[in-house]
Amino acid sequence: MTFDFATPIDRRQPQGGAWPSQKWHRYGDDVLPLWVADMDFCSPPQVIDALQARVEHGVYGYGVVPASLKDALCQWSATHYDYVIEPSWQHWLPGVVPALHLASLAFTEPGDGVLTVTPIYPPFLQVASRTGRLAQQAALRAPDAGDDGWSLDLEALEAAITDKTRLLLWCQPHNPTGRVWRSAELAGLAELAQRHDLIVVSDELHCDLLLDEGARHVPLAVAFPELGERLMTLWAPSKTFNLAGLTAACAVISNPKLRKRFAATAKGLMPDCNVMGLVAAEAAYRHGDPWRQALLEVLRDHRQALVERVAQWPGVRLAAPQSTYLAWLDLRESRLGGQGSPAAALLETAGVALSDGADFGWPGFVRLNFGTTAAQLEKALERLDEALG
Numbered sequence: 001m002t003f004d005f006a007t008p009i010d011r012r013q014p015q016g017g018a019w020p021s022q023k024w025h026r027y028g029d030d031v032l033p034l035w036v037a038d039m040d041f042c043s044p045p046q047v048i049d050a051l052q053a054r055v056e057h058g059v060y061g062y063g064v065v066p067a068s069l070k071d072a073l074c075q076w077s078a079t080h081y082d083y084v085i086e087p088s089w090q091h092w093l094p095g096v097v098p099a100l101h102l103a104s105l106a107f108t109e110p111g112d113g114v115l116t117v118t119p120i121y122p123p124f125l126q127v128a129s130r131t132g133r134l135a136q137q138a139a140l141r142a143p144d145a146g147d148d149g150w151s152l153d154l155e156a157l158e159a160a161i162t163d164k165t166r167l168l169l170w171c172q173p174h175n176p177t178g179r180v181w182r183s184a185e186l187a188g189l190a191e192l193a194q195r196h197d198l199i200v201v202s203d204e205l206h207c208d209l210l211l212d213e214g215a216r217h218v219p220l221a222v223a224f225p226e227l228g229e230r231l232m233t234l235w236a237p238s239k240t241f242n243l244a245g246l247t248a249a250c251a252v253i254s255n256p257k258l259r260k261r262f263a264a265t266a267k268g269l270m271p272d273c274n275v276m277g278l279v280a281a282e283a284a285y286r287h288g289d290p291w292r293q294a295l296l297e298v299l300r301d302h303r304q305a306l307v308e309r310v311a312q313w314p315g316v317r318l319a320a321p322q323s324t325y326l327a328w329l330d331l332r333e334s335r336l337g338g339q340g341s342p343a344a345a346l347l348e349t350a351g352v353a354l355s356d357g358a359d360f361g362w363p364g365f366v367r368l369n370f371g372t373t374a375a376q377l378e379k380a381l382e383r384l385d386e387a388l389g
């Protein structure tokens, strides 16, 4: 089966503009949006078929997470990550970000420390303050010339831990750097979590998009089974199959005590999952893999095109992402360095919308989303050539 990742799809005026998207509607019509993390591609055909069948049913009352969906995720996990999970470990909810906040409420007390690393997907940085906890952060180590990318600074991480620290919000593969962490880094992290008695939330949302040929995701739970009693893993089909607007995600919690606390905290705060999201999730996990494989080839090509282009922009640095469709560009030494926000400058001068590194805790950087058609990416790169070349 072939899939079309090349034909541009109108996301600006679908149904005469009645279906606006965050990505395409935040900025003016002349701006090319390569910011928020969704892709400009249709979801797998089987997902669309399953949704159409569900729409045809015509009744959209309260649903229940189907046992068949839980089974599909068990199978996906065993097949792709060698992680055998039980249906009962799964707590489906309408998003990964809500799960991060619930984890803070469920597993810590007011004033406790919630630790994460920077740069990081911005909501991680808000969880502590939004839940009345203490925000704690440790910076990652930026690549040096000759390095093969961003690395976890275990000393900095340990230095950020205090006797208040209870929860570590972790992200693998990592948004925004696209890093797939090395096993020695993860071993150090696991050891710290054990020694300091931390609960770990491992956001593995991007784990189905490992870009290097033959690369396989290893969940934290598989690499370090000893963490199982203090671990919650977060997955969703949303990034992989481009379903973010259907809001379905899953917290996988093997420890029944943590699971119970999480479920009790969710009560009354968290709505049930969208019935459409559940249908889409099951179809994606059951039938979406050929589409995902085809997507990975496209993303690999886009990564290559981007890396070649960035090499021509003086002072711009990029450690090629190993996963997902996000690239984290260091513009501190570029033509735009030292001028406030490079993202704002690029929006203004090039008409390209990127995510501002400051929101991820690292000003001077931008995050570029290459999950779009080759034609759209090329158009944006031509504009960036003008501004950065």
Ligand SMILES: Cc1ncc(COP(=O)(O)O)c(C=O)c1O
Residues within 6 Å of the ligand: 037, 094, 095, 096, 097, 098, 121, 171, 175, 203, 205, 206, 236, 238, 244, 249
């Ligand atoms: C690491 C990570 N976690 C969570 C999210 C958001 O997940 P959700 O839309 O399910 O809340 C994103 C979105 O880009 C992400 O990159």
